[in-house]
Amino acid sequence: MDAPTTASAGSGAEGDSGAWSWFSPSPAKSPERPAETPEERDPEPPPAAPDDGPAGVRADETHGAAPPPRRAVPPAAGPAPESALEASLRTPHSDATGASGDALLIRRTMTEIEPVAEQVTSYFYALLFVRYPELRQLFPVSMDEQRDRLFKALLTAAQRVDDDASLTEFLAHLGRGHRKYGTQPAHYPAVGECLLGTLSRYATLSWDDQTEGAWIRAYTRISQIMIDAAAEDEVTSPAWWDAEVVAHELRTSDIAIVTVRPDQPYPFLAGQYTSVETPWWPRVWRHYSFAAAPRSDGLLSFHVKAVPAGWVSGALVHRARPGDVIRLGPPTGSMTVDHTTDNGLLCLGGGTGIAPIKALVEDVAEHGRRRPMEVFYGARSDHDLYDIDTMLRLEHAHPWLSVRPVISSGPSSGALNSFSGQLPDAVREYGPYGEYDAYVSGPPGLIRSGVDALVGVGVPSDRIRHDALEELVAAGE
Numbered sequence: 001m002d003a004p005t006t007a008s009a010g011s012g013a014e015g016d017s018g019a020w021s022w023f024s025p026s027p028a029k030s031p032e033r034p035a036e037t038p039e040e041r042d043p044e045p046p047p048a049a050p051d052d053g054p055a056g057v058r059a060d061e062t063h064g065a066a067p068p069p070r071r072a073v074p075p076a077a078g079p080a081p082e083s084a085l086e087a088s089l090r091t092p093h094s095d096a097t098g099a100s101g102d103a104l105l106i107r108r109t110m111t112e113i114e115p116v117a118e119q120v121t122s123y124f125y126a127l128l129f130v131r132y133p134e135l136r137q138l139f140p141v142s143m144d145e146q147r148d149r150l151f152k153a154l155l156t157a158a159q160r161v162d163d164d165a166s167l168t169e170f171l172a173h174l175g176r177g178h179r180k181y182g183t184q185p186a187h188y189p190a191v192g193e194c195l196l197g198t199l200s201r202y203a204t205l206s207w208d209d210q211t212e213g214a215w216i217r218a219y220t221r222i223s224q225i226m227i228d229a230a231a232e233d234e235v236t237s238p239a240w241w242d243a244e245v246v247a248h249e250l251r252t253s254d255i256a257i258v259t260v261r262p263d264q265p266y267p268f269l270a271g272q273y274t275s276v277e278t279p280w281w282p283r284v285w286r287h288y289s290f291a292a293a294p295r296s297d298g299l300l301s302f303h304v305k306a307v308p309a310g311w312v313s314g315a316l317v318h319r320a321r322p323g324d325v326i327r328l329g330p331p332t333g334s335m336t337v338d339h340t341t342d343n344g345l346l347c348l349g350g351g352t353g354i355a356p357i358k359a360l361v362e363d364v365a366e367h368g369r370r371r372p373m374e375v376f377y378g379a380r381s382d383h384d385l386y387d388i389d390t391m392l393r394l395e396h397a398h399p400w401l402s403v404r405p406v407i408s409s410g411p412s413s414g415a416l417n418s419f420s421g422q423l424p425d426a427v428r429e430y431g432p433y434g435e436y437d438a439y440v441s442g443p444p445g446l447i448r449s450g451v452d453a454l455v456g457v458g459v460p461s462d463r464i465r466h467d468a469l470e471e472l473v474a475a476g477e
């Protein structure tokens with residue numbers, strides 16, 4: 001997808017980068033470097049983690065983390081037949097794309113561990129929590145989804161090691177975003193040590209001194225960018241905002257509009273989103289878009305749908321009441337209005353994805369340029385169009401705005417004169433829209449098919465905005 005997207009978050013605090021000396025690349029095994037592999041430091045490998053120490057890893061969290069046996073010494077009689085993986089890992093360190101030697105070495109490691117990524121991740125966290133139990137408190141009680149995150153982010157960064165601009169943008173964002181988790185510069189060497197310990201344990205075919213050097217250089221760079229970005233952010237912005245619930249309106253049996261008052265000014269742009277932590281599920285954060293443009297009274301609102309097994313969404317819909325205090329991360333997202341053009345705006349909002357679209361309408365209204373704006377608001381049935389009254393009120397107030405309800409599967413009373421079908425079908429029916437900027441917000445499936453439909457009705461792909469698909473998929477609620 002080539003539309004502008006947003007990325008996700010990372011860690012840090014005041015930068016004392018001088019504490020990283022052990023992580024300097026070392027051509028030979030350096031005596032200062034701590035043990036790299038579990039067996040060097042932990043006589044018992046982490047899968048036999050403590051049962052459930054105060055800040056330890058539960059035994060069940062190490063499930064599946066049993067490390068593979070170290071590479072067997074080839075039998076004297078002759079080498080065993082080479083597998084396809086072994087053959088690919090033997091490929092010389094050069095590449096037609098011009099990737100650097102370090103990038104090639106890092107990719108080789110990732111090729112080798114990819115088939116066992118789940119065990120690698122489990123082992124990594126087990127090792128981290130056994131060696132540094134004090135870090136356990138930074139993570140949610142249930143590690144099910146977290147297991148994926150930190151490690152994936154590190155791997156994504158390692159993959160971009162040859163692309164300075166993209167790497168820096170990704171990591172700076174990650175570094176700023178990690179402030180709300182309480183990450184400190186001193187945590188980075190611990191993570192790096194366990195990352196290398198894990199990789200050397202699993203990438204037995206490709207791991208050698210050169211590869212280790214490449215990973216050390218990459219991780220040193222990754223952590224420095226994250227720490228610097230966090231330190232810079234600290235000068236102007238809190239790590240998180242506490243926000244008191246001031247209104248809670250149940251719109252359907254599973255959708256609520258939650259309005260909060262942050263304890264400090266909260267600057268953001270219409271179309272952006274933030275991460276939310278509730279008091280009931282500490283350290284579990286979920287993304288929600290702002291459902292209104294910035295207001296003079298500083299209040300923020302979110303549309304939340306309780307989804308099955310959605311801890312945060314369930315708590316926000318069924319448990320939160322005025323007076324409760326939730327926590328907000330920094331605003332993020334690039335689904336914002338370009339006010340330098342007079343192009344029309346074409347918006348697709350599916351389900352609670354209408355929330356940021358409503359904010360965009362308010363933003364355009366405040367700028368007073370009367371740009372044509374077409375909003376397609378999709379839901380399964382009339383009943384699921386929980387905010388249609390607000391949208392129709394806005395349409396009534398602004399002659400440049402047109403709102404079209406689209407019902408995909410459920411019954412429609414006919415009262416709304418809605419289009420029957422999927423949102424992309426409706427857009428095709430009403431197009432072309434060559435002179436429009438476009439915005440898509442809703443379930444990941446809608447983003448994918450919506451972007452295709454928008455390109456089909458003449459919107460250039462560089463003028464289509466939506467939030468990052470991987471964020472929407474990862475959030476899951």
Ligand SMILES: NC(=O)C1=CN([C@@H]2O[C@H](COP(=O)(O)OP(=O)(O)OC[C@H]3O[C@@H](n4cnc5c(N)ncnc54)[C@H](O)[C@@H]3O)[C@@H](O)[C@H]2O)C=CC1
Binds near residue numbers: 354
């Ligand atoms: N900034 C954003 O992109 C935001 C995204 N969301 C996401 O929106 C979703 C809302 O969920 P629900 O209200 O249950 O929506 P839903 O699953 O009921 O879908 C709403 C409408 O979107 C369209 N749609 C859904 N899947 C589609 C597909 N595969 N192809 C074409 N059209 C499709 C249909 O018109 C459907 O009626 C959640 O996944 C939430 O995370 C919510 C708020 C903001």
